[in-house]
Amino acid sequence: MSGQEQEFDVVVLGAGSTGENVADVVVRGGLSAALVEAELVGGECSYWACMPSKALLRGTEVLTAARAVDGARQAVTGEQDVAATLARRDSFTHGWDDSSQAEWVDGAGIALLRGTGRLDGERTVVVTGTGGTTTRLTARHAVAVCTGSEAAVPPIEGLPGIDPWTPRDATSAKEAPGRLLVVGGGYVGCEMATAWQALGARVTLVQRGDRLLEEMEPEAGDAVAAALRDRGVDVRLRTDVLAARRDGGEVVLQCTGGELRGDEVLVAVGRQARTADAGLGTVGLTPGEYLDVDDSLQVRGLPWLYGVGDVNGRRQLTHMGKYQARQAGAAIVARARGEQVSTADWSPTAATADRRATPSVVFTEPQVASVGLTRARAAKAGVPHRVVVYPIGSVAGASLHADGYTGTAVAVVDAEREVLLGVTFVGPGVAELLHAATVAVVGEVPIARLWHAVPAYPTMSEIWLRLLETYRG
Ligand SMILES: Cc1cc2nc3c(=O)[nH]c(=O)nc-3n(C[C@H](O)[C@H](O)[C@H](O)COP(=O)(O)OP(=O)(O)OC[C@H]3O[C@@H](n4cnc5c(N)ncnc54)[C@H](O)[C@@H]3O)c2cc1C
Numbered sequence: 229m230s231g232q233e234q235e236f237d238v239v240v241l242g243a244g245s246t247g248e249n250v251a252d253v254v255v256r257g258g259l260s261a262a263l264v265e266a267e268l269v270g271g272e273c274s275y276w277a278c279m280p281s282k283a284l285l286r287g288t289e290v291l292t293a294a295r296a297v298d299g300a301r302q303a304v305t306g307e308q309d310v311a312a313t314l315a316r317r318d319s320f321t322h323g324w325d326d327s328s329q330a331e332w333v334d335g336a337g338i339a340l341l342r343g344t345g346r347l348d349g350e351r352t353v354v355v356t357g358t359g360g361t362t363t364r365l366t367a368r369h370a371v372a373v374c375t376g377s378e379a380a381v382p383p384i385e386g387l388p389g390i391d392p393w394t395p396r397d398a399t400s401a402k403e404a405p406g407r408l409l410v411v412g413g414g415y416v417g418c419e420m421a422t423a424w425q426a427l428g429a430r431v432t433l434v435q436r437g438d439r440l441l442e443e444m445e446p447e448a449g450d451a452v453a454a455a456l457r458d459r460g461v462d463v464r465l466r467t468d469v470l471a472a473r474r475d476g477g478e479v480v481l482q483c484t485g486g487e488l489r490g491d492e493v494l495v496a497v498g499r500q501a502r503t504a505d506a507g508l509g510t511v512g513l514t515p516g517e518y519l520d521v522d523d524s525l526q527v528r529g530l531p532w533l534y535g536v537g538d539v540n541g542r543r544q545l546t547h548m549g550k551y552q553a554r555q556a557g558a559a560i561v562a563r564a565r566g567e568q569v570s571t572a573d574w575s576p577t578a579a580t581a582d583r584r585a586t587p588s589v590v591f592t593e594p595q596v597a598s599v600g601l602t603r604a605r606a607a608k609a610g611v612p613h614r615v616v617v618y619p620i621g622s623v624a625g626a627s628l629h630a631d632g633y634t635g636t637a638v639a640v641v642d643a644e645r646e647v648l649l650g651v652t653f654v655g656p657g658v659a660e661l662l663h664a665a666t667v668a669v670v671g672e673v674p675i676a677r678l679w680h681a682v683p684a685y686p687t688m689s690e691i692w693l694r695l696l697e698t699y700r701g
């Protein structure tokens with residue numbers, strides 16, 4: 229046991245994509261920073277989430293795209309190589325070795341401390357390293373908690389006892405299970421059902437609600453459910469899992485509507501804050517809860533403490549955690565210099581896009597790319613709005629992209645201000661259409677001006693013109 233003490237301007241707890249960026253921004257702003265990590269530098273996104281899941285999906289996407297173009301289709305004579313797909317996935321996780329990311333941290337002038345960090349009163353973090361060594365860190369200006377989230381465990385009788393797959397298992401598995409049961413029809417459930425069905429598993433997807441991807445426009449969940457069924461996935465909507473057990477080598481889910489049997493079960497029903505063991509109790513907060521923060525990511529009532537990324541529950545996406553890191557980092561630097569920090573919408577120290585313009589892509593086949601408000605959210609917020617829907621397949625660029633292209637664009641327009649509140653694209657290859665929509669929503673570009681943003685012919689972006697024409701009527 230050693231009892232080292234060190235002082236930094238800023239202490240960042242958790243070196244996921246969010247924590248790395250908070251530390252980088254404050255160091256670039258002239259402050260010193262310590263970054264504390266209990267597992268792998270890079271966090272969920274690099275090793276168990278975005279990167280491995282998208283690597284698993286990419287080969288299937290390429291094959292689907294080739295098979296959708298006559299002339300190319302004839303060249304696709306074999307099946308997807310599962311071993312090569314898994315090996316490519318492993319190359320993206322560097323075999324779950326974080327040395328290259330640790331090198332980046334070092335090169336960025338950030339002090340990396342390996343171990344579990346826990347708050348221990350105001351501006352203090354105690355790091356317990358392997359072997360029980362402890363280091364007490366004091367932060368002159370701020371502590372940023374960036375400890376992320378972990379899979380939520382639903383209260384299903386018998387579930388903990390059957391050792392279900394978490395999203396971590398689904399993204400790092402070394403082989404396809406014969407039969408995979410997936411509980412939860414959100415981002416993870418839909419993406420992993422797509423991936424593992426393509427890699428040889430027979431997948432059953434169980435969703436409690438009426439639709440998959442229920443927070444999105446209904447066109448999204450309906451299209452993804454239809455495509456999954458086409459690929460052989462057994463999609464069960466309005467189905468509750470009542471109990472789980474193992475029967476020999478099989479997992480058995482007792483559901484409304486009958487029993488399901490499989491070789492593995494993936495539970496993907498959302499996330500919970502990773503704050504149970506971060507010392508929250510020592511500063512008057514409740515362990516296990518999300519951190520309640522303002523738009524500068526400052527924890528309400530504790531001006532020296534910030535909660536950034538998944539841990540605040542605002543938006544659980546890598547790019548939004550990194551955006552929050554930029555805004556929070558700027559706020560920390562400004563406050564350290566004694567400057568006033570604005571949390572007004574769109575200021576350099578406010579994470580306004582969390583509320584107004586969050587982009588996301590679900591990498592299923594078809595893809596779902598969305599930003600801003602859905603029609604349901606606009607209605608809930610009481611914003612007078614008009615909804616414009618257009619089939620993407622009618623656009624020349626889409627018909628060239630894939631034979632028989634099927635997709636839908638949905639735009640939600642503020643009926644009084646005539647600016648876009650939100651846009652959703654559903655269809656193959658729509659991910660790259662999204663940033664134009666994000667710029668239009670964030671910039672609050674008037675519809676009258678959007679007419680001057682002329683899409684090149686023949687690209688899928690011509691969908692913009694069709695949406696404008698439909699809006700004009
Ligand atoms: C299967 C899956 C796929 C996803 N795909 C996408 C995608 O394609 N695109 C996208 O934008 N988002 C995706 N996400 C969401 C994305 O992974 C998260 O939003 C992102 O990883 C959050 O980053 P973070 O840094 O806030 O948290 P994390 O990545 O969870 O990092 C937190 C870090 O803190 C460390 N830590 C925790 N407690 C302590 C402690 N007490 N002391 C020291 N260290 C600690 C952890 O070990 C971890 O490294 C996906 C999520 C899942 C589950």
Ligand SMILES: NC(=O)c1ccc[n+]([C@@H]2O[C@H](COP(=O)([O-])OP(=O)(O)OC[C@H]3O[C@@H](n4cnc5c(N)ncnc54)[C@H](O)[C@@H]3O)[C@@H](O)[C@H]2O)c1
Binds near residue numbers: 544
């Ligand atoms: N491509 C991406 O950007 C991407 C990919 C994966 C995950 N993520 C992030 O990770 C988060 C977590 O993903 P997730 O899929 O775990 O959560 P989610 O919130 O997206 O979806 C969970 C789904 O599970 C359903 N559900 C809840 N309890 C259930 C039960 N007992 N039985 C059956 N269904 C049940 C819910 O109705 C919901 O549809 C996402 O919200 C997203 O922020 C992003």
